[in-house]
Amino acid sequence: MDVVPSPSQGAVIAVSDLRKSYGPLRAVDGVSFTVERGEIFGLLGPNGAGKTTTVEILEGLRRPDGGQASVLGIDVVRDPGTLKERIGVQLQTAALYPELTVRELITLFGSFYRRSLPASRLIEQLGLEERAGAVSRELSGGQRQRLTIALALVNDPELIFLDEPTTGLDPQGRRSLWERIEALRDDGRTVLLTTHYMEEAEHLCDRVAVMDHGRILEMGTVRELVGRHFSQRTVRFEARPQLTDTALAGLRGVSRVSHENGEVVLLTGDVPRTIGGLLELGDSLGVQGLDIAVRRPTLEDVFLQLTGRALRD
Amino acid sequence: MSLLRGLGPMTVANIKSFSRNREAMFWTLAFPVIFVVLFGAIFSGGGGGPSAIAWVDHDGTPGSAQLRAGFAQVPLFELRDADEATARRQMAEGEVEAVIVVPAGVGQGMRPGGGGPPATLSLYTDPSRPTTSQMLNQVVEQVVGAVNQRLSGVPPALTVEVRPLQTQSISNAAYFVPSILAMALMQLGLFAAIPLVAQREKLILKRLAATPLSRATLVTSNVLMRLLIAAVQTVLIVGVGAVLFGVAIVGNLLVVVGLIALGAVTFLAIGYLIASWSRNEEAATGVTSVVQFPMMFLSGIFFPIALMPEWLQPVAAFLPLTYLADALRQTMVGGAAYVPLHVGVLVLVGWLVASSLITARYFRWH
Numbered sequence: 001m002d003v004v005p006s007p008s009q010g011a012v013i014a015v016s017d018l019r020k021s022y023g024p025l026r027a028v029d030g031v032s033f034t035v036e037r038g039e040i041f042g043l044l045g046p047n048g049a050g051k052t053t054t055v056e057i058l059e060g061l062r063r064p065d066g067g068q069a070s071v072l073g074i075d076v077v078r079d080p081g082t083l084k085e086r087i088g089v090q091l092q093t094a095a096l097y098p099e100l101t102v103r104e105l106i107t108l109f110g111s112f113y114r115r116s117l118p119a120s121r122l123i124e125q126l127g128l129e130e131r132a133g134a135v136s137r138e139l140s141g142g143q144r145q146r147l148t149i150a151l152a153l154v155n156d157p158e159l160i161f162l163d164e165p166t167t168g169l170d171p172q173g174r175r176s177l178w179e180r181i182e183a184l185r186d187d188g189r190t191v192l193l194t195t196h197y198m199e200e201a202e203h204l205c206d207r208v209a210v211m212d213h214g215r216i217l218e219m220g221t222v223r224e225l226v227g228r229h230f231s232q233r234t235v236r237f238e239a240r241p242q243l244t245d246t247a248l249a250g251l252r253g254v255s256r257v258s259h260e261n262g263e264v265v266l267l268t269g270d271v272p273r274t275i276g277g278l279l280e281l282g283d284s285l286g287v288q289g290l291d292i293a294v295r296r297p298t299l300e301d302v303f304l305q306l307t308g309r310a311l312r313d
Numbered sequence: 314m315s316l317l318r319g320l321g322p323m324t325v326a327n328i329k330s331f332s333r334n335r336e337a338m339f340w341t342l343a344f345p346v347i348f349v350v351l352f353g354a355i356f357s358g359g360g361g362g363p364s365a366i367a368w369v370d371h372d373g374t375p376g377s378a379q380l381r382a383g384f385a386q387v388p389l390f391e392l393r394d395a396d397e398a399t400a401r402r403q404m405a406e407g408e409v410e411a412v413i414v415v416p417a418g419v420g421q422g423m424r425p426g427g428g429g430p431p432a433t434l435s436l437y438t439d440p441s442r443p444t445t446s447q448m449l450n451q452v453v454e455q456v457v458g459a460v461n462q463r464l465s466g467v468p469p470a471l472t473v474e475v476r477p478l479q480t481q482s483i484s485n486a487a488y489f490v491p492s493i494l495a496m497a498l499m500q501l502g503l504f505a506a507i508p509l510v511a512q513r514e515k516l517i518l519k520r521l522a523a524t525p526l527s528r529a530t531l532v533t534s535n536v537l538m539r540l541l542i543a544a545v546q547t548v549l550i551v552g553v554g555a556v557l558f559g560v561a562i563v564g565n566l567l568v569v570v571g572l573i574a575l576g577a578v579t580f581l582a583i584g585y586l587i588a589s590w591s592r593n594e595e596a597a598t599g600v601t602s603v604v605q606f607p608m609m610f611l612s613g614i615f616f617p618i619a620l621m622p623e624w625l626q627p628v629a630a631f632l633p634l635t636y637l638a639d640a641l642r643q644t645m646v647g648g649a650a651y652v653p654l655h656v657g658v659l660v661l662v663g664w665l666v667a668s669s670l671i672t673a674r675y676f677r678w679h
Contacts, residue, residue, distance in 0.1 A: 059523050061679070081525060089523040095515035099333035100326060111322035112524040135333070151520075 010037045012159050012190045013058060018067035020053055027053040028064070029214035035192055035207075040185050042205035043194045044303070050214040051194040052092060055161055058192070059089050072159060085114060088157035090148045092164045092194075098137035102128050102147055105136060106154060113155040122150040126180065142173035149180065160184060162193040166200060178204055198299045208299070210306060217306045222299055229305050230297040235266040235274055237292045242285040251277040258304070267297070316533065319526045323534035331538060340504065341542055345497035346549050349490060352615070353558045356485035364449065367400035367412040368392045374420025383456055384413070390452070404437065411449045412437040423464060486558035487646040492614040494550045494645075495576060495638035498543055499608060502580025503601050505539060506587035510597040513588075519679035528678070536581060543577035551645075564644035572644060572658070576637040579661045582668035583633070589676040608634040618651060636660045 013035035020028040028050045035041040043051045056062045058071050060080030069076045074083045096105055103119050110116030123132050126146040131139060139147060145165060152160055165181065166174040174197075181204060184191055195201055201208050202222050209219040218225055232255065243264070245257045253270030268274040271294055282290055331337055368384070370377050385392050393409060400412040414435040422432035436453050438446035512518050521531060554560035562569060587604065591597035611625060612618075612634035618626055629635045636657040642648030643657075652660075 061519065061522055084523060084525045089520070091516050091520050091523065095517055096520075097326060097330050097517065099330040104326065104329065108319075108322050108326045109524060112319045112521075112526040114318075114525075 039206040040191045042201045042208040045211035049211040088152035088160040090152040096136045126150045327538035352489045353486040365409040367409045369414045371417045372419045376420030376423040490554035490560045491641035491645040498576040502584045505584035509588040579665040585672045586668040633664045
């Protein structure tokens with residue numbers, strides 16, 4: 001499926017036909033997209049989809065084999081030095097000097113830039129006041145993630161790259177980080193993040209691009225993507241041995257039968273008739289007490305539809 | 314992207330990281346000092362310190378006390394008063410190296426014009442230690458001669474003045490101090506590989522690469538930090554050598570400092586070379602050990618290369634530590650030359666340049 005980005009004056013990132021191979025592996029295989037000023041843009045895909053390589057090219061850390069990438073109007077290949085002054089970067093699982101304190105690390109990183117924000121302001125902004133004097137190896141996972149975001153903000157950048165920012169956080173830590181990322185956008189900054197958490201993309205991202213095998217499969221708002229692929233709904237219930245996939249596939253309206261976490265997921269264009277048929281089928285086979293839920297399809301369903309595999313594989 | 318931007322803070326950050334890492338502090342600072350103290354203590358016995366001598370006085374007159382005062386002036390002796398039985402036991406147990414017995418009647422014989430029969434001192438020495446025994450014999454005879462002379466009132470016709478002359482046979486402690494300093498500089502450089510690879514593995518280097526900090530600044534800050542530690546190591550090792558074992562630097566201080574800096578930077582370059590080879594921290598630790606152990610034992614650190622089996626001696630000629638230790642011994646304490654100084658310096662510069670070039674070509678930042 002070809003995705004042609006519409007050229008735009010407000011584009012903070014413009015990527016066209018980007019390519020990067022490692023030996024025989026085409027990690028990035030003709031990627032094109034644009035990111036507009038002030039949006040949170042998500043690159044989605046399973047591990048190994050090519051998200052990180054794409055982002056690292058945009059950060060000036062890797063040279064592409066082909067294609068163009070311009071970030072804040074700067075050619076990332078020709079002028080990575082200027083680029084690095086103006087962007088903020090958080091790397092996936094990047095550690096920090098373990099023996100330095102939060103304040104020391106923020107001050108240190110600030111010294112690398114022509115212009116930097118005072119450490120105390122970032123410490124306050126990321127809620128690290130109580131841990132400012134703690135060495136980084138003693139921080140919890142959530143505190144460390146907040147510190148890496150503080151470091152990404154130290155040069156007051158217009159554009160921030162976050163690579164899997166909530167990996168390893170508990171649900172509460174994840175929600176609190178989401179709020180901080182939304183606050184960045186509300187400050188007028190642009191955020192490009194990669195994730196393989198669907199809830200994260202649905203909650204945070206104004207637009208997403210779904211990547212797999214080095215290519216972008218789909219791009220748009222979450223609602224657009226779901227709408228484009230599914231005018232249908234999903235009907236879910238716990239699996240019972242009597243209810244065979246063959247029997248379920250024969251129900252009215254059902255276009256697909258799949259399984260997820262011990263649940264049967266029926267994709268249907270006609271929810272009332274499907275449920276009616278399902279209850280009748282259950283009665284005739286002596287199955288009772290089915291707990292049935294109806295949902296709008298999620299990005300997860302879109303991804304399954306696009307790639308034939310689940311995101312978290 | 315200037316070299317200076319971030320250099321100061323990055324260097325300070327490196328120093329803080331290092332000084333807060335107790336393990337690194339132990340291996341680079343405490344470990345070499347322990348080596349100097351241990352080897353100095355083990356191998357300097359019999360060389361420099363005074364000999365303990367038991368003094369048994371059966372006479373107990375002012376004359377014998379005068380005689381004791383004469384012996385006490387000899388700096389080679391440390392007199393310990395004891396009765397004869399205790400003295401013999403102490404000698405048997407090795408606590409003293411000799412026993413001098415003053416028989417009763419000595420004071421009487423020493424009185425001016427006393428005219429009695431000549432008094433005889435007994436000196437007990439251990440014939441199984443001929444060097445010590447001979448030395449003690451001579452010194453005791455000299456002291457007795459001097460006392461006789463004074464008693465007879467005739468001025469001496471011939472005296473001897475002792476003057477120091479640096480020879481190529483240096484004391485054991487003087488051998489160890491520059492050698493262990495060289496070993497410490499080697500470890501300081503080689504062990505740089507491990508944190509460097511860890512920083513690459515943990516993506517710290519990549520995170521830094523995403524900032525405007527230049528690679529040259531990062532490398533320079535590391536070199537500055539290691540040079541500072543090298544200076545601290547030098548002060549500690551040379552200081553301990555001077556205070557505990559009296560090892561003084563006899564050579565040109567500027568040359569010594571230059572050699573130390575060259576040694577530190579050369580081994581740091583070899584450490585970076587190891588980091589270029591190693592995929593992860595475990596590999597770096599392994600390679601570092603494999604490289605450092607032969608150097609520790611085959612570079613003439615603990616004993617001169619000439620004492621090594623002949624088939625092993627060519628190995629020493631290949632190891633850079635051989636040349637650093639040799640150069641430091643030559644300049645610091647006037648040790649015997651394995652190769653002339655300029656040859657040693659050339660070999661070290663060769664290692665430095667070669668390691669740096671290979672590292673520049675193959676080092677992966679992320």
